[in-house]
Amino acid sequence: MIGFVIIVAIGAVVFASINFYGVKRKDAGTDEMQQIASAIQEGSKAFLVLEYSIIIKVAIIIAIILGVVVSLPSALAFILGATMSATAGWIGMNIATISNVRVSNEARQTKSLGQTLRVAFRGGSVMGLCVGGFALLGLAIVYLVFGLLFEQVAPENLLFHTNWLGISDIPFTMTVSSYALGCSIIAMFNRVGGGIFTKAADMGADLVGKTEAGIPEDDPRNPATIADNVGDNVGDVAGLGSDLLESYVGALVSAMILASYIYFSNGDIPASLVAKLIYVPLLIAAVGIISSMLGILFLLVKKVSSDPHKELNAATFMGAGLTIISSGIVSHLVFRSEELTTIHFALGSLSPWVCAVLGIVSGIVIGRIAEYYTSYDYKPTQKIAAASLEGAALTITEGMSVGMVSVIAPVLVLGFAIIAANAVAGLYGVAMAAIGMLSFVTVTVSVDTFGPIADNAGGISEMAKLHPDVRGITDKLDAVGNTTAAIGKGFAIGSATLAALSLFSSYLYAQAGENVVHGSAMMLNMVNPLTLVGALVGAAIPYLFSGLLIEAVANAARKMVQEVRRQFKADPGIILGTSLPDYKTCISISSAGALSEMRVPALISVATPLVCGFIFGAEFVGGLLIGTTLSSVMLALYTANAGGAWDNGKKYVEDGHYGGKGSNAHKAAVVGDTVGDPLKDTVGPSLDILIKIMAIVSLIAVSIFSKYNLFSLLMK
Amino acid sequence: MLYYYVVFSPIEALIASQLEPRMFGSYMARGSKKGSAERLMFAEIKGGFADHFDWDYAKRKCVSRPDGTLKHSLYLSIYRVIEHIPLEQYKDIYLVTKDGSTLGLSQEPYRRPDNWAGYGLYKEHCPVHPFIASSLEPKALADYIINDTEKKITVPAIIFNDVRRIDFEEKEKTGNIGSMFDRDLDHLIDCIHAVQNHEDKITKTIDRSFDSKFTYQIVDNGFYIARGKGILFYPMPSGEALKELDYDWGKSANIFS
Numbered sequence: 001m002i003g004f005v006i007i008v009a010i011g012a013v014v015f016a017s018i019n020f021y022g023v024k025r026k027d028a029g030t031d032e033m034q035q036i037a038s039a040i041q042e043g044s045k046a047f048l049v050l051e052y053s054i055i056i057k058v059a060i061i062i063a064i065i066l067g068v069v070v071s072l073p074s075a076l077a078f079i080l081g082a083t084m085s086a087t088a089g090w091i092g093m094n095i096a097t098i099s100n101v102r103v104s105n106e107a108r109q110t111k112s113l114g115q116t117l118r119v120a121f122r123g124g125s126v127m128g129l130c131v132g133g134f135a136l137l138g139l140a141i142v143y144l145v146f147g148l149l150f151e152q153v154a155p156e157n158l159l160f161h162t163n164w165l166g167i168s169d170i171p172f173t174m175t176v177s178s179y180a181l182g183c184s185i186i187a188m189f190n191r192v193g194g195g196i197f198t199k200a201a202d203m204g205a206d207l208v209g210k211t212e213a214g215i216p217e218d219d220p221r222n223p224a225t226i227a228d229n230v231g232d233n234v235g236d237v238a239g240l241g242s243d244l245l246e247s248y249v250g251a252l253v254s255a256m257i258l259a260s261y262i263y264f265s266n267g268d269i270p271a272s273l274v275a276k277l278i279y280v281p282l283l284i285a286a287v288g289i290i291s292s293m294l295g296i297l298f299l300l301v302k303k304v305s306s307d308p309h310k311e312l313n314a315a316t317f318m319g320a321g322l323t324i325i326s327s328g329i330v331s332h333l334v335f336r337s338e339e340l341t342t343i344h345f346a347l348g349s350l351s352p353w354v355c356a357v358l359g360i361v362s363g364i365v366i367g368r369i370a371e372y373y374t375s376y377d378y379k380p381t382q383k384i385a386a387a388s389l390e391g392a393a394l395t396i397t398e399g400m401s402v403g404m405v406s407v408i409a410p411v412l413v414l415g416f417a418i419i420a421a422n423a424v425a426g427l428y429g430v431a432m433a434a435i436g437m438l439s440f441v442t443v444t445v446s447v448d449t450f451g452p453i454a455d456n457a458g459g460i461s462e463m464a465k466l467h468p469d470v471r472g473i474t475d476k477l478d479a480v481g482n483t484t485a486a487i488g489k490g491f492a493i494g495s496a497t498l499a500a501l502s503l504f505s506s507y508l509y510a511q512a513g514e515n516v517v518h519g520s521a522m523m524l525n526m527v528n529p530l531t532l533v534g535a536l537v538g539a540a541i542p543y544l545f546s547g548l549l550i551e552a553v554a555n556a557a558r559k560m561v562q563e564v565r566r567q568f569k570a571d572p573g574i575i576l577g578t579s580l581p582d583y584k585t586c587i588s589i590s591s592a593g594a595l596s597e598m599r600v601p602a603l604i605s606v607a608t609p610l611v612c613g614f615i616f617g618a619e620f621v622g623g624l625l626i627g628t629t630l631s632s633v634m635l636a637l638y639t640a641n642a643g644g645a646w647d648n649g650k651k652y653v654e655d656g657h658y659g660g661k662g663s664n665a666h667k668a669a670v671v672g673d674t675v676g677d678p679l680k681d682t683v684g685p686s687l688d689i690l691i692k693i694m695a696i697v698s699l700i701a702v703s704i705f706s707k708y709n710l711f712s713l714l715m716k
Numbered sequence: 717m718l719y720y721y722v723v724f725s726p727i728e729a730l731i732a733s734q735l736e737p738r739m740f741g742s743y744m745a746r747g748s749k750k751g752s753a754e755r756l757m758f759a760e761i762k763g764g765f766a767d768h769f770d771w772d773y774a775k776r777k778c779v780s781r782p783d784g785t786l787k788h789s790l791y792l793s794i795y796r797v798i799e800h801i802p803l804e805q806y807k808d809i810y811l812v813t814k815d816g817s818t819l820g821l822s823q824e825p826y827r828r829p830d831n832w833a834g835y836g837l838y839k840e841h842c843p844v845h846p847f848i849a850s851s852l853e854p855k856a857l858a859d860y861i862i863n864d865t866e867k868k869i870t871v872p873a874i875i876f877n878d879v880r881r882i883d884f885e886e887k888e889k890t891g892n893i894g895s896m897f898d899r900d901l902d903h904l905i906d907c908i909h910a911v912q913n914h915e916d917k918i919t920k921t922i923d924r925s926f927d928s929k930f931t932y933q934i935v936d937n938g939f940y941i942a943r944g945k946g947i948l949f950y951p952m953p954s955g956e957a958l959k960e961l962d963y964d965w966g967k968s969a970n971i972f973s
């Protein structure tokens with residue numbers, strides 16, 4: 001079984017390599033295009049190298065702590081997780097910066113939307129395949145080495161063991177949790193750092209270049225324009241990739257951990273069944289990757305029409321459809337011979353599959369809801385555009401209204417999925433729903449990465465002053481990328497919620513007293529002041545976290561605005577087009593801003609559960625996780641949808657409504673878009689990671705702080 | 717090389733410069749160290765005619781600096797400029813956006829607008845700046861403003877453009893027209909009805925000072941320069957033609973998204 005999983009994971013990486021070199025082989029265009037692309041590539045690489053140099057130090061400290069306090073396998077799994085995530089992010093960003101200019105050149109040479117779409121998608125597929133391949137490969141290695149070779153999944157080891165510090169835990173759960181933590185740390189830095197970078201550059205470029213100087217988007221005279229394009233790669237490619245890789249791993253790991261705890265809490269379950277419950281997530285992930293590869297291949301070999309949205313949807317739906325079919329077969333084959341009533345699988349061998357399908361369907365529904373609230377084809381966004389006629393204040397008010405209203409529908413869908421999955425297969429079913437939602441992550445990330453590549457290609461076409469028809473092609477692909485990004489955000493939030501909930505369930509099970517090998521879950525009592533206050537504090541954390549992120553973006557954007565103004569004033573030749581701006585200084589400002597400002601929010605996400613746990617104990621942290629998860633989900637949906645709606649409201653005006661570009665309505669819509677930018681691209685995505693990283697850290701540390709905490713010490 | 721430019725928006729001035737038209741446009745819109753960002757329209761003229769302006773002064777003073785850099789601008793006259801410039805002196809006109817992008821328009825023989833609907837909307841640029849509705853087509857309107865001595869107010873010369881009309885029934889899908897029709901559409905419609913339905917109402921002022929709302933997006937058939945009985949016509953390229961001619965200017969002018 002594990003051999004099959006490893007072969008599939010390696011197959012995905014090989015497929016990624018083929019696509020990587022397939023894109024790299026293509027002509028990179030004129031000297032001017034290559035110079036622009038080279039500046040973007042250098043800026044992106046320089047930022048990621050700096051970011052990774054900080055992450056390495058943090059990761060080494062965490063690995064040492066895990067090695068000393070938990071176990072050596074945990075430390076090694078953590079390093080492996082961080083390495084896999086960082087590698088996927090690096091390769092994905094690399095191919096994005098190689099693809100952008102080739103996409104632009106393909107449009108230049110062929111004047112064909114379909115051909116150009118194919119190159120952009122091939123580039124995006126490298127990130128998608130790396131996310132799926134590296135995540136699964138790492139987890140399979142952890143399972144093979146620590147689970148099978150070191151026998152952590154042997155029945156006698158799926159019990160609480162007490163280490164030299166007197167801390168009790170189930171070794172395998174700690175090992176896979178540490179692997180997930182490694183992925184989470186990279187995701188946190190990539191998302192937060194990339195998010196600050198991209199929005200600081202974007203806002204700086206827009207506020208001075210477009211609004212003050214009146215120069216168009218992606219104009220080479222704007223000193224911040226290269227930084228803006230670099231931001232697309234570090235934020236929307238590396239950041240998004242590591243975010244979804246972490247969600248994917250989080251979902252898989254949460255099911256494996258729950259399976260371990262189910263065995264722990266119920267000694268009557270046969271060991272063979274527990275083994276299947278632990279490895280079936282890996283199998284479903286593997287068939288999901290195969291299905292996604294077929295979806296990707298389908299788009300790469302078929303004759304592509306001139307409707308890019310339809311083509312991308314076809315690849316996604318093919319991936320999802322094949323995943324549904326193949327995971328059903330896997331579920332039935334694995335569980336058909338087992339007695340499943342003891343673990344409350346209501347629909348027999350197909351129970352995990354039904355839960356996975358619930359996840360897939362609810363993911364698609366949440367995506368469609370996000371599209372409804374953020375696409376200008378629908379009323380909510382059109383109303384924001386209409387409100388712009390009355391000025392910026394009403395644009396903001398209407399956008400806030402749309403964002404708030406948009407929260408309820410996806411929450412109800414999630415609620416239905418959770419209740420239904422729980423009814424079908426208990427908490428394990430909820431974890432399977434999360435896996436289902438992310439099972440075809442390979443193709444969804446491919447589609448999501450296509451967006452920033454097309455965006456960059458549009459920028460290069462603009463900067464290189466290519467023929468209007470070429471710019472028309474890249475602009476059209478860019479517009480499709482905006483819609484896919486909004487749908488992708490819905491998926492990211494939904495899957496993060498389910499994964500966090502599963503991890504939270506594991507947290508409740510991860511309690512054991514002295515010398516206990518079997519036990520039951522901790523029951524959280526919401527009228528217990530500790531739990532209640534924990535929930536209150538937890539609900540406030542996402543606001544603190546979000547506020548700091550917005551402040552970070554504003555600080556970096558302010559510096560960018562000042563620099564762009566300085567350059568325009570110091571050298572009038574820049575705006576006249578007779579001398580080149582200093583792009584590198586702007587990239588440095590965004591980099592420095594992102595790297596210095598990301599530390600506190602990242603620290604909050606890791607340290608909060610630890611500090612609270614060591615002071616107030618496990619019940620407080622249980623409340624904390626509930627509060628943080630609930631508050632984050634609402635805030636993430638609100639910020640993502642309000643920001644997306646403001647963005648597309650502006651685009652609706654620019655599309656020739658209410659006076660179009662340059663009208664007063666447009667000025668108001670631009671204000672809305674600018675306000676929404678850090679919300680949708682920095683805050684929302686980072687909140688997804690906040691809830692998962694807090695749940696993972698709590699899960700790993702609960703066995704320690706439930707034993708050692710100040711509150712129980714004082715009570716004694 | 718010495719150039720003579722008549723700036724007709726946002727000020728009226730005759731300026732000598734060593735910069736060729738596009739560089740002059742960029743310089744005037746952006747300034748040197750001022751950091752300004754100003755939309756600008758001007759015409760190039762031949763110069764050296766008659767003796768109202770001091771052409772010798774221009775030749776004497778508008779020279780390169782010791783370091784070899786060209787002289788950007790030397791003002792020869794401000795206000796009441798165009799009334800002293802014969803039509804045959806005009807060469808191309810130039811439309812400059814806030815970021816200094818410059819589009820040149822060349823003269824063509826005057827022709828009645830193909831899309832004439834019985835009334836026209838006009839934005840006057842020089843010497844006065846109102847936005848008006850009129851029952852007259854451009855040439856007749858210029859003649860009425862300059863030569864109709866029965867009315868109390870005339871101007872000796874005028875520069876204006878005709879303005880795109882919108883579908884008043886479709887208030888949402890306006891196209892890219894900027895802030896021109898943002899407010900008080902009822903008043904605009906009343907003005908149109910006034911010139912359409914009352915024979916004695918030749919023109920009706922919609923807005924006395926409209927410069928801040930004017931954008932190149934709303935130029936319909938083109939620009940007109942009239943003096944005495946003559947008129948020059950500078951057609952505005954269509955969207956498709958502009959795409960080929962100068963796409964970047966079109967983007968800078970918000971004509972293309």
